[in-house]
Amino acid sequence: MPTRHIEFDHTRLAVHLTGKGPLALLVHGYPLDHRMWLDVMHGPLARRRTLVAVDLRGHGSSPWCGDATHPMHTFADDLAAVIRTLTDAPIDVVGLSMGGYVTEALWAQHQELVRSLVLTNTRAAADTPLVRDGRQVAIQDVVQNGRRKLAESMLQKLVLPRADPLLRARIQSMIEGTAVETIVADLRGLADRPDRTALLPTITVPTLVVAGEHDPITPQAEMQAMAQAIPGARFVVVEGSAHMTPMEQPQAFAEAVGAFWVD
Numbered sequence: 001m002p003t004r005h006i007e008f009d010h011t012r013l014a015v016h017l018t019g020k021g022p023l024a025l026l027v028h029g030y031p032l033d034h035r036m037w038l039d040v041m042h043g044p045l046a047r048r049r050t051l052v053a054v055d056l057r058g059h060g061s062s063p064w065c066g067d068a069t070h071p072m073h074t075f076a077d078d079l080a081a082v083i084r085t086l087t088d089a090p091i092d093v094v095g096l097s098m099g100g101y102v103t104e105a106l107w108a109q110h111q112e113l114v115r116s117l118v119l120t121n122t123r124a125a126a127d128t129p130l131v132r133d134g135r136q137v138a139i140q141d142v143v144q145n146g147r148r149k150l151a152e153s154m155l156q157k158l159v160l161p162r163a164d165p166l167l168r169a170r171i172q173s174m175i176e177g178t179a180v181e182t183i184v185a186d187l188r189g190l191a192d193r194p195d196r197t198a199l200l201p202t203i204t205v206p207t208l209v210v211a212g213e214h215d216p217i218t219p220q221a222e223m224q225a226m227a228q229a230i231p232g233a234r235f236v237v238v239e240g241s242a243h244m245t246p247m248e249q250p251q252a253f254a255e256a257v258g259a260f261w262v263d
């Protein structure tokens with residue numbers, strides 16, 4: 001799979017491409033990287049779109065830029081730079097969880113670059129005070145105790161208890177491969193992100209909202225309410241999945257997205 005590096009303003013982002021046709025940008029969650037999309041990228045969607053999986057700054061093959069925090073709006077400006085480098089046309093964007101928050105920020109800031117949206121395992125609301133406090137605890141914990149413990153505790157919620165051990169190991173190695181300084185900056189950016197609920201009725205491009213049947217992080221009821229707030233949005237629940245729906249059920253995820261994308 002070819003990798004390109006896009007450079008601007010002391011930032012170097014890696015994008016991984018496969019497939020043919022118009023571009024679709026895939027935006028990963030916290031604290032992961034483009035590899036979470038590999039099962040989807042090896043499936044039928046690559047016959048319909050050139051799939052572009054980005055490594056957000058500090059993740060995967062994109063180096064940390066020295067930022068103390070990673071605000072969602074900075075990630076969104078990075079995506080805008082990637083899109084403008086690759087094409088003149090608006091593109092389909094798919095974001096999971098934190099990638100969904102970034103996708104919402106992209107819509108808020110650069111809607112002329114967006115052709116359609118897939119928001120998967122994500123939400124519009126800001127953190128509750130409890131979740132925000134939990135991010136502070138997570139920062140102290142990862143700095144003091146390292147990434148293995150973070151990965152082990154996150155895995156309890158990211159995938160179903162019956163998930164394949166290899167799938168768990170793949171997610172664990174992504175988390176353990178992400179620099180601690182990136183994890184800390186992500187957690188600060190996540191805690192400070194704005195409430196995007198009022199943005200939802202302003203979305204005028206076709207939108208698909210995908211929930212995992214047993215997702216404890218972004219529950220399906222909250223995602224359904226989110227879909228209802230977006231004019232004309234479709235809502236799909238993928239069975240047999242928790243939070244990592246594109247990895248846990250790549251075929252069902254690809255079917256839902258494939259049925260949604262127009263040629």
Ligand code: MLT
Nearest residue numbers: 029030096097098099217
């Ligand atoms: C993610 O998967 O990106 C995170 O769970 C998002 C979050 O913690 O809000």
